[in-house]
Amino acid sequence: MHVSIVGSGYVGTTIAACLADLGHEVVNVEIDEDIVATINAGEAPIHESGLEERIAEHAGTNLRATTDYAAVRDTDVTFLCLPTPQADDGSLDLAVMRAGAESLGRALATKNDDHLVVVKSTVLPGTTEDVVGPILEDESGKHVGDDLELAMNPEFLRMGTAVTDFLEPDKVVVGATSDDAAATLRELYAPILSREETDLVETDIREAELIKYANNAFLASKVSLVNELGNIAKAYGADAYEVLEAVGLDDRISERFMRSGLGWGGSCFPKDVDALRAGAREQGYDPALLDAVVAVNDAQPRRLVDSLAAHVDLEDARITVLGLSFKPGTDDIRKSRALDVIEYLQDRGAAVVAYDPVAMENVRPMYPDVEYAESATDALADADGAVVATDWPEFDDLAFGGMAQRVVVDGRRIDVDETELDVYEGLTW
Template sequence: MNVSVVGSGYVGTTVAACLADLGHEVTAIDIDTEIVETINSGETPIHEPGLAELVETHAGERLHATTDHAALRETDVTFLALQTPSREDGSIDLGALEAGTRDVGEALAEKEDYHLVVVKSTVIPGTVEERLEPLLEEVSGQEAGEQFGVAVNPEFQSQGSAVADFMGPDKLVFGAEGERALDRLDELYAPLVADNGGIPIVETGRREAMMVKYANNVFLAGKISLINELGNLCKEFGVDSYDVAEAIGLDERIGAKFLRSGVGWGGSCFPKDTDALRAAGREAGYEPELLDSVVAVNDGQPRRMLDLLERHTNVEGRRIAVLGLAFKPGTDDIRGSRATLVIDDLLDRGASVAAYDPVASDAMAEKFPDVEYVESAQAALADAHGALVVTDWDEFATLDGEFDDMEQQIVVDGRRIVDSRDGMTYEGLTW
């Protein structure tokens, strides 16, 4: 099939490259000329394991990029993969998505054969029917259902494993009105289904499909906050929370995944989607008390790290190492990173911060320009009076002699990645 993808961020670039790898002809459309040139040169604008290889393989062949939305007229399906960032009140900002939708509508005005528009962007249920579809009709001068269809196909890609998640999904969710749209989605994903020996496909309404996306992320965020709450209690009672988690994870009703207690969740999805659903619930007249608690527990974990550190040393005026800045290993994304809260709190307490991350230092430097960013964990630890481990990069598990360079070997581990050793004062956040 001929496919166009509007938006070349984390989701859009991954979707475009993976669809090309499945054999489709893909056109990535973005208003940023630098991103377009990067993709056409065979490089990726983002750091994501496995993505660079796909872009390099297919650029100039089955994958092309352009700033011209008119290119979608030569395609059968257009994905809308534009950001819907959070406002201050937690609600989502539809500005970029609506602008992209308007561009798509203008291109559809001169297209005669049926075209399917697929919403990949995460939006509150009802947004497609109440905002996006009417906008497409207004701009294109065409009626939905006749000349074009609008479907919802939420993504369940985790940063750091987005390519693997796309190519081997747990499920595919198709939210559509009418068989025509469903048939086109079936055809589009047929190679993926065949490669995986069959994937569960959920065919549902558009509102339901979007709610599946929110429910998926909010449920996982809640599970993490619950194990963190339990982990905090375990710490107070001198109990190893990981032994507890291993045991309860054997209960098939609970499951073993997402039971690693620690400094909490971040990223572009869990915080945004949880806040958006809370804000939408309040607008609808419902107080989401449990979701409020999920967020409160998560936001409290970084401060607990500093409180544990200050049981052993005063941070004011002293060098403190922060190991890990990305919100999770395998990505350079700092959105929602627990490290931002850790650094902010350290600076408020008068500490001098030395920070290290394999790939995310440049991004964090834009947020905290006065922090010292170093090229290795050893450089961060040198002469430090304490260290906070915030991201569980594999290289931190191999640290040993590097701690000898610390002024005080006090380590607070937020991810259970560092091994304690003789001469070290070691505090696990929840164990």
């Protein structure tokens, strides 16, 4: 099938490379010329396991990128993978989606055949049919249900494991305006849907849109609940990880997403939970539980810094922050809890030295007064204390001998040889 993908960020690039891998003819339409040039050179514009080799294999054959929207006319289906960020008040900002839909609609105006447009971006119920659809109709002169079909196909991939998550998902959710649209997506995803482990959920567009938010709200709430239970466990002198491991053996609860600590960050949970809260309020519902989920999450970085301050006078102290990305396996720092930790440390007068295997260049412009080290060991040299903000595997079994004061507060439960340290404290254990 001929597929165009509008937006070549984390999602658009991943699904383009994966769909090319499944044998489709894929073109990425992206406004950023650097990203276009990178993909056409056979390289990955983002750090994501398994992506670089797939782009290298398919670029120039069945994968290409362009800034020219006209490319969509030679395709059967277009995925909109544009960002859906937060406005200042936390609500969903659709400006980029509107702009992308306008450009796409204009390009489709001179396409003679029918076209299917699939919204992949995370959007609140009603956006696909009431915002994107009308813009496409106005700009293209085509009509939904006639020569233009709409579908909503939310994406559940996680950063760091994006390629395998996309190719081996638990579920594919398709909300469509017609049986034809759903059939096209079934055909496109046939190799994925043939997996026994992958369920296909066919539903209406509004439900597909909300399934994505409900999924993220559930997972974010689970981690906040786990953090609240972790904070309570620690107050009792109990180990939250032992407690929750046992709780997770209950099938109804599950062992996954049970790691307490510094809380959730990233480009999705924070903005999606906020958009759902704002959307709920707009609909006249007060989302008290989701408000608390955010409050618990926002408190964890300060708790980490307070724990360190109980052992180290932070004024003028040299403090190491291990890990900057919002989770291991990615260079994405959006809403990373590590950034809150840096700010709280600096507020209290500490000089921060940071290390992350891949995310330092993304943080440097935001925090030019932080010292960036070449390795975790360098970062720890002469430090008066350290905090663990991201559970990168390379932090397991670190040597802490070079620290001036061997005090470590761990927000992520890495493997530490405690005998090497004077103080080792876990945030929730």
